[in-house]
Amino acid sequence: MNDFRLKVFQSVARNLSFTKASQELFVSQPAITKHIHELETAYRTRLFDRQGGKIFLTRSGKLFLEHCDRILEDYRKLEYEMHLLHNEYAGELKLGASTTIAQYVLPLLLGRFISRFPNVGLSLINGNSRDVEQALEQGRIELGLVEGVYRMPGLKYTAFMKDELVAIVSCKSRLALPEEISPNDLLNVPLVFRERGSGTLDVIERALGQHDIRLSSLNVLMYLGSTESIKLFIENADCMGIVSVRSVARELASGVFRVVEIKDMPMFREFCFVRLQGQEGGLPQTFMQFAMHYGTNL
Numbered sequence: 001m002n003d004f005r006l007k008v009f010q011s012v013a014r015n016l017s018f019t020k021a022s023q024e025l026f027v028s029q030p031a032i033t034k035h036i037h038e039l040e041t042a043y044r045t046r047l048f049d050r051q052g053g054k055i056f057l058t059r060s061g062k063l064f065l066e067h068c069d070r071i072l073e074d075y076r077k078l079e080y081e082m083h084l085l086h087n088e089y090a091g092e093l094k095l096g097a098s099t100t101i102a103q104y105v106l107p108l109l110l111g112r113f114i115s116r117f118p119n120v121g122l123s124l125i126n127g128n129s130r131d132v133e134q135a136l137e138q139g140r141i142e143l144g145l146v147e148g149v150y151r152m153p154g155l156k157y158t159a160f161m162k163d164e165l166v167a168i169v170s171c172k173s174r175l176a177l178p179e180e181i182s183p184n185d186l187l188n189v190p191l192v193f194r195e196r197g198s199g200t201l202d203v204i205e206r207a208l209g210q211h212d213i214r215l216s217s218l219n220v221l222m223y224l225g226s227t228e229s230i231k232l233f234i235e236n237a238d239c240m241g242i243v244s245v246r247s248v249a250r251e252l253a254s255g256v257f258r259v260v261e262i263k264d265m266p267m268f269r270e271f272c273f274v275r276l277q278g279q280e281g282g283l284p285q286t287f288m289q290f291a292m293h294y295g296t297n298l
Contacts, residue, residue, distance in 0.1 A: 006068050008035040009047065013065045016055055039064075090119035093283040096141035098148075098199055099226050101271055102126035104246045105161065106145070113290055120283060128225075130197035136274060143284035144274040147244075148199025149206050156279075157272040160292050165203055165267035166245045168257040174238045180261040183211040186218060190239040192230050195223045203269045204242055211265065231257075242267065 011021035012032065022029040040047050047061035057065065097106055102124065110122060125135060129146040133155060136144045151157055169175055177189070186208075194200040201223075205215055221239055224230050230241045231248065240260065251257045273288050 005035045005039055006072055008032055009039055009064065010068050010072060012036060012048070012055075013057055013061065013068075016057075018055070089117045089283065089286055091283055092121045092123070093143070093287060094141045095122060095124045095143055095145070095287070096132040096135045097124060097126050097145040098129045098132055099126055099194075100147055100163075100200065100244050100247060101145045103227065104244065105271065109291055109294065112294060113287065116290070117286075128195065128197040129199040129202070133274060136276060142275075142279075142282075143287060145271060146199055146274050147269055147271055148202035149269060150202050154277055155274050156277050157274050158288065159270040159272050160288070161271040163269050163271055164245045165200065165207075165242050165269070166248070167240055167242050167260045167262055168234065168248055168252075169240050169260055170234050170238075171255055171258050173234075175240070177240070177260050180263055182263050183208070183213055183265045186213065186262070189219065190237075191218055191220045192222050192224060192233050192237070192239050192241045193220055194227070194230065194243075195225050199269065200227075200243065203267050207265050207267045 008021060008025065008027070011024050012018055015021055015024065018029055018032050018036075021027075022032050025032070036047065043060070043064070045060040046058050047064055048055045049058055050056075103126075106124070110124070114120070114122065125141060126132075127135075129148045132141070132144040132146050133152050135141045136155065137152075145160075146157075147163065169177060175189070181189075193204065201215075208215060208218075221237070222233065224233060227243050227247045230243055231251065233239070234241045235256065248257055252259065273284075273291075275284060
C-alpha cells in the first residue's frame with residue numbers, strides 16, 4: 001500500500017549503499033537509482049552526496065529520512081491493526097522469561113495481549129536467562145524472553161526492547177560514595193549482584209572486562225536470585241548493587257535509592273525474544289509482533 005520509493009530511500013540511507021539496498025530489496029541497482037532520482041526530482045533537492053565512491057546523506061536527505069521512518073512505521077502499524085480485525089487466534093502459548101523481564105516488562109504486556117486475544121491461553125515460567133534457554137531447548141516452552149549479551153548456538157534471538165543497568169545505593173547508606181566513581185573504585189566497594197547465569201551479570205562482566213577488571217577481584221558480598229532480593233538487601237546493608245533502571249524507577253523517584261554513575265562504563269543491553277532456529281509463525285510469532293508493536297509504550 002505504501003510508496004515503494006520510501007522503502008528504497010530508507011534502505012539506501014541506512015546502508016549508505018545503492019548495491020546493498022539492491023540486495024536487501026531484491027531490486028536491480030538501476031531501479032534503485034531511478035527511484036532515488038524520482039524522489040530528488042519531485043522534491044527538487046539532492047538527497048545524497050557522492051564523494052570518492054561513497055555516498056552521504058545531505059541535509060535534505062537527513063530531514064527526509066526522519067519523515068520517511070515515521071511514515072513507514074505508521075504504515076506498519078496500520079497494516080498490523082487492520083489485519084487484527086480479520087483474524088481469530090486461539091490455542092495455548094507457553095512462554096518463558098528471565099526474571100527482570102517477567103517482573104518489570106511482561107505484566108502490562110500480558111494484560112494487553114489477553115484482552116486482545118481472549119481465546120489464547122498463556123502460561124509463563126521464569127528463571128534466569130540460561131534457565132529460559134534450556135527450557136526452550138527441552139521443548140518446555142515455545143518462546144523465550146531473555147536479557148544479557150551472550151548467544152547460544154541453535155537459538156535465534158530477536159531484539160525487542162533496550163534496557164540500561166545502573167549502580168544504586170540506599171539514600172540512608174553509610175557508604176561515603178560521590179555521585180560519580182571510576183570503574184577501579186569498584187574494587188573497594190561492597191557489592192551485591194545477580195546470580196551466575198543471569199543476563200544482568202553477563203552485562204556487568206562484559207562492562208568490567210572493558211576496563212580489565214575481573215569479577216573475582218571485586219568485593220561481592222552476595223549473589224542473589226532476583227532483583228527484588230537485591231533491592232531489599234541494599235535497603236538494609238551498606239553496599240552497592242547494579243540493576244535494571246526499570247526495576248528501581250519508583251524507589252529513585254521516592255528517594256529510597258540514588259544512582260552512582262560509573263564513569264566511562266555504560267551498561268546497556270537488549271531484551272530479546274529467543275526461539276529455536278528454523279521455527280517461524282504460529283502464536284509465538286503473533287506474540288512477538290504484538291510485543292514489538294506495543295513495547296515502545298512500556
